[in-house]
Amino acid sequence: MKVEIITVGNELTSGEVVDTNAAFMASAFTEKGFEVTYLTTVGDNEGRIEDALRRAQEHADAIIVSGGLGPTADDITASSAAKALGRRLIMNQEVLHTLRQRFAQRETEMPLANEKQALFPQQAEIIPNPLGTASGFILRHKGKIYAFLPGVPRELIFLLKESIIPLLEKERQEKVFYGSRTLKVFGFTESAIADRLKEINPQDRTTSLAYLPRFPENHVKIAVSGKSLQDVEKNLQDLEKIIREKLEGRVFAADQETLEEIVGHLLRSNRATLAVAESCTGGLIAHRLTNIAGSSDYFDRAVVAYSNRAKVEILQIPEELLASAGAVSAPVAEKMAEGVRQISQSTLGLGVTGIAGPGGGSEEKPVGTVFIALSSPKGTISKKYQFWGDREQIKIITAHTAIDWVRRYFLNQLSAVSNPPSRKRRTN
Amino acid sequence: MKVEIITVGNELTSGEVVDTNAAFMASAFTEKGFEVTYLTTVGDNEGRIEDALRRAQEHADAIIVSGGLGPTADDITASSAAKALGRRLIMNQEVLHTLRQRFAQRETEMPLANEKQALFPQQAEIIPNPLGTASGFILRHKGKIYAFLPGVPRELIFLLKESIIPLLEKERQEKVFYGSRTLKVFGFTESAIADRLKEINPQDRTTSLAYLPRFPENHVKIAVSGKSLQDVEKNLQDLEKIIREKLEGRVFAADQETLEEIVGHLLRSNRATLAVAESCTGGLIAHRLTNIAGSSDYFDRAVVAYSNRAKVEILQIPEELLASAGAVSAPVAEKMAEGVRQISQSTLGLGVTGIAGPGGGSEEKPVGTVFIALSSPKGTISKKYQFWGDREQIKIITAHTAIDWVRRYFLNQLSAVSNPPSRKRRTN
Numbered sequence: 001m002k003v004e005i006i007t008v009g010n011e012l013t014s015g016e017v018v019d020t021n022a023a024f025m026a027s028a029f030t031e032k033g034f035e036v037t038y039l040t041t042v043g044d045n046e047g048r049i050e051d052a053l054r055r056a057q058e059h060a061d062a063i064i065v066s067g068g069l070g071p072t073a074d075d076i077t078a079s080s081a082a083k084a085l086g087r088r089l090i091m092n093q094e095v096l097h098t099l100r101q102r103f104a105q106r107e108t109e110m111p112l113a114n115e116k117q118a119l120f121p122q123q124a125e126i127i128p129n130p131l132g133t134a135s136g137f138i139l140r141h142k143g144k145i146y147a148f149l150p151g152v153p154r155e156l157i158f159l160l161k162e163s164i165i166p167l168l169e170k171e172r173q174e175k176v177f178y179g180s181r182t183l184k185v186f187g188f189t190e191s192a193i194a195d196r197l198k199e200i201n202p203q204d205r206t207t208s209l210a211y212l213p214r215f216p217e218n219h220v221k222i223a224v225s226g227k228s229l230q231d232v233e234k235n236l237q238d239l240e241k242i243i244r245e246k247l248e249g250r251v252f253a254a255d256q257e258t259l260e261e262i263v264g265h266l267l268r269s270n271r272a273t274l275a276v277a278e279s280c281t282g283g284l285i286a287h288r289l290t291n292i293a294g295s296s297d298y299f300d301r302a303v304v305a306y307s308n309r310a311k312v313e314i315l316q317i318p319e320e321l322l323a324s325a326g327a328v329s330a331p332v333a334e335k336m337a338e339g340v341r342q343i344s345q346s347t348l349g350l351g352v353t354g355i356a357g358p359g360g361g362s363e364e365k366p367v368g369t370v371f372i373a374l375s376s377p378k379g380t381i382s383k384k385y386q387f388w389g390d391r392e393q394i395k396i397i398t399a400h401t402a403i404d405w406v407r408r409y410f411l412n413q414l415s416a417v418s419n420p421p422s423r424k425r426r427t428n
Numbered sequence: 429m430k431v432e433i434i435t436v437g438n439e440l441t442s443g444e445v446v447d448t449n450a451a452f453m454a455s456a457f458t459e460k461g462f463e464v465t466y467l468t469t470v471g472d473n474e475g476r477i478e479d480a481l482r483r484a485q486e487h488a489d490a491i492i493v494s495g496g497l498g499p500t501a502d503d504i505t506a507s508s509a510a511k512a513l514g515r516r517l518i519m520n521q522e523v524l525h526t527l528r529q530r531f532a533q534r535e536t537e538m539p540l541a542n543e544k545q546a547l548f549p550q551q552a553e554i555i556p557n558p559l560g561t562a563s564g565f566i567l568r569h570k571g572k573i574y575a576f577l578p579g580v581p582r583e584l585i586f587l588l589k590e591s592i593i594p595l596l597e598k599e600r601q602e603k604v605f606y607g608s609r610t611l612k613v614f615g616f617t618e619s620a621i622a623d624r625l626k627e628i629n630p631q632d633r634t635t636s637l638a639y640l641p642r643f644p645e646n647h648v649k650i651a652v653s654g655k656s657l658q659d660v661e662k663n664l665q666d667l668e669k670i671i672r673e674k675l676e677g678r679v680f681a682a683d684q685e686t687l688e689e690i691v692g693h694l695l696r697s698n699r700a701t702l703a704v705a706e707s708c709t710g711g712l713i714a715h716r717l718t719n720i721a722g723s724s725d726y727f728d729r730a731v732v733a734y735s736n737r738a739k740v741e742i743l744q745i746p747e748e749l750l751a752s753a754g755a756v757s758a759p760v761a762e763k764m765a766e767g768v769r770q771i772s773q774s775t776l777g778l779g780v781t782g783i784a785g786p787g788g789g790s791e792e793k794p795v796g797t798v799f800i801a802l803s804s805p806k807g808t809i810s811k812k813y814q815f816w817g818d819r820e821q822i823k824i825i826t827a828h829t830a831i832d833w834v835r836r837y838f839l840n841q842l843s844a845v846s847n848p849p850s851r852k853r854r855t856n
Contacts, residue, residue, distance in 0.1 A: 010638055011638065011640050012451075012454070012467065013454055013458070013464040013465070013466075013467060014454060014455065014458040014464065015450075015451045015452065015453065015454030015455025015456070015457075015458055015464070016455065016610075016640065016649070017451070017640075018446060018447070018448050018451040019446070019447060019450065019451065019467075020446050022443075022447065022469070023440075023443045023445070023446040023447065024443065025443065026440070026441055026442060026443030027442065027443025027444065028443070029443075030441075030442040030443055036441045036442065036443070036471075037441070037470070037471075037476060038441075038468060038469065038470055038476065038480070039440065039441060039447075039467075039468070039469035039470075040466060040467070040468050040469075041450070041466065041467035041468075042465070042466055042467075043464075043465075048465060048466065048487075052466070055483070070618065070641075071618070071619050071622075072618060072619065072622045072639050073622070074638065074639070106816070111619040111620070111623060113619045113622060113623070114619065152641070210442075210444050212444055221444075276732075278711075281715075282714050282715050282717070282718025282719070282723075283706075283711030283712065283713070283714030283715035283717075283718065283730055283732065284711065284715045285711070286710050286711030286714075286715075286732045287709075287710050287711035287712040287714075287715045287823075289710070290710025290711065290732070290734065290784075290823075291710070291819070291820060291823070293785070293786050293787065293819055294787065295710075295734075296734050296735070299710075299734050300734060300735045300737070300738060301731070301732055301733055301734055301735060301738035301742070302710075302711055302730075302731075302732035302734075303729070303730075303731060303732070303742070304704075304711065304714040304718075304729055304730035304731075304732070305729055306714075306718065306723075306724055306727050306728060306729055306730075307724070307728045307729060307772075309728070309772075310728060310729035310772065313771065314729070314731070314742060314771075343741065343742075344735075344737075344738065356718075357721070358721050359721065359722065391719070391721055392719065395715075395718075395719070
């Protein structure tokens with residue numbers, strides 16, 4: 001089954017926004033074995049939307065359109081679709097009622113502009129949108145399926161996964177089964193991964209591997225097709241096992257799982273708690289850990305000790321040590337980890353100090369110099385890293401590395417930490 | 429002059445790669461006043477490349493194609509272009525010679541595959557590419573200009589800026605100047621903004637307003653054209669002034685500026701320092717503040733007091749108060765702000781406590797209940813908010829609101845805070 005994707009919005013034709021929606025949709029369809037023929041983007045322009053809709057009919061069996069369903073005057077996808085496919089626009093009383101209720105629940109009156117979001121082309125099948133005011137809809141026209149979805153990424157993703165893909169899978173004639181698994185890797189470069197996996201690639205036509213850099217992670221996507229779901233699942237499992245072995249513990253998660261989720265599971269199942277003392281990451285480690293629902297069960301507190309005074313006062317780091325070793329040093333990282341562990345009485349204390357830049361670097365400690373320390377019942381371990389990139393990238397990769405330390409601690413891999421060139425140092 | 433952009437590559441139609449090239453080109457052309465009509469993406473498929481090239485002729489005066497000029501078998505853009513526009517492929521001896529030299533300089537022999545990169549459709553005007561082996565080329569066909577460029581981002585950007593845009597600017601007849609400004613708004617919904625600005629919209633053909641939701645912000649983009657750069661700049665300034673007035677202090681930044689940058693400027697110019705006590709935002713406020721280079725000048729520390737014990741121990745919040753009012757309450761938010769201000773001796777203390785969900789809500793305090801407090805030399809102020817969304821969204825909008833409080837404090841707008849339905853409460 002062939003799919004064409006049309007994204008609508010002046011913010012796309014003007015280049016203000018990178019079209020991640022199109023890539024997301026293309027990836028979701030490709031994964032399920034649909035062939036994506038064309039991706040087309042037009043601005044909020046009636047003539048061009050109509051033209052794109054008509055032409056797509058020649059290219060594909062299903063046409064997925066996103067964007068232009070909002071309440072403002074420039075949102076004209078529904079009316080353009082009505083025109084292109086020769087239908088009248090009709091007010092859907094049920095949708096209108098639901099919209100009014102939605103606003104009433106928030107104790108505000110519905111702006112007049114939102115009434116427009118209850119206007120659909122004749123015979124539209126409504127796709128309710130629990131996440132926003134723009135309902136999706138389906139039109140069937142000359143044997144083709146047109147699906148219209150909002151452009152807000154989270155609403156689009158939800159409706160695509162929950163409604164559109166299941167619908168198209170049901171309509172599809174061919175009975176081939178597809179499956180994929182994304183393995184998330186941290187600590188190897190893309191080419192190092194490709195090198196380690198080269199023997200299992202190229203494969204036969206039912207299997208493919210793709211390498212997707214997702215800074216600071218690298219993802220390996222396995223896609224498999226087969227005659228039954230069992231075949232597909234078995235193939236995926238076999239390949240996953242091989243790849244995990246070849247990548248020596250650097251695969252930290254699969255598919256939707258995130259590093260902080262995995263670390264949360266490990267803390268919970270080990271009945272352990274964690275406290276964090278951050279400097280150069282400025283709160284990012286705590287922010288990521290607390291993105292997980294229920295993290296209050298194992299995450300006690302973080303101290304973002306940006307000033308030296310904060311390091312002394314809250315984390316009880318000796319002033320003499322800050323003066324002699326410098327705030328960015330292994331002993332200070334260790335004292336931060338130990339200090340926050342002690343005041344919080346947590347199982348683990350994580351300490352991070354470094355130079356995120358662009359200022360503050362020196363010849364001895366250039367921008368990107370970072371010390372990470374972990375204090376645990378087994379003692380305190382620390383390590384120096386030299387990261388590269390701008391301020392944002394250094395914060396991100398430092399936070400990722402530090403959170404990964406907790407994972408590796410529980411898997412007894414921490415002593416094997418050996419990412420970038422570094423010297424190791426232990427106390428206790 | 430109308431421009432259509434065509435990007436070619438299986439990695440794009442499969443969604444493995446987000447098409448940042450298309451966005452870059454669209455932005456570069458829009459900035460220079462070209463109208464981008466369509467963005468089309470096709471895989472490395474001869475029939476579809478030909479189809480896209482032929483159709484683009486109806487849409488635009490200039491067609492910019494990127495991708496598919498590499499040495500491997502799947503790179504077929506040049507041969508597809510020759511077919512689509514009815515030309516023969518001819519080996520360009522000069523390009524072939526340059527390619528051979530390029531390899532010779534690196535003391536390697538040119539692989540046979542690279543010979544292909546010297547094959548161009550008849551009458552192609554070559555665009556030399558100093559950064560790679562794929563030369564670009566121009567074809568003129570029925571009054572239209574077709575430009576073919578490599579897909580490697582660095583090479584594409586270079587050739588676009590150095591060759592293609594100057595060429596098209598020379599060919600363009602009209603002498604019109606363009607400019608734009610993006611105003612960033614927080615605290616009004618998209619429809620509330622549109623409502624307030626409806627009198628200045630629709631405008632004449634030289635001006636347009638676009639509304640771009642960027643959760644939790646809303647952006648208003650003013651685009652203006654005119655006969656001189658002065659005209660354009662004057663128009664932009666006049667419109668910006670009117671819009672800022674109509675939006676009553678809710679425009680917090682323009683163009684590339686971010687909220688945390690603006691807040692950083694205000695803290696610095698007022699010689700003030702800031703400390704933060706976060707609960708439900710889990711470090712996000714500190715993370716955002718420290719994304720700004722040099723933030724250590726005004727940001728002292730943050731305490732992410734996730735557990736009640738952390739609130740008592742570090743922020744000196746009375747246990748009785750936590751028991752009587754609850755951790756999510758106005759008096760606790762206020763004590764957090766006062767506590768962190770006091771221990772850090774900062775000018776300002778920000779305190780945030782709330783329920784990010786999905787668990788932890790009650791009838792009295794549902795998920796999304798948030799208290800924000802600011803302690804300053806003028807006293808302490810706090811407010812209850814009811815936010816909507818999932819855990820991530822509640823963290824984001826809470827952090828944004830709290831950081832915006834600092835901005836409004838310096839602009840003496842804080843007493844006028846009145847975002848969502850809420851009750852106000854003050855101490856001191």
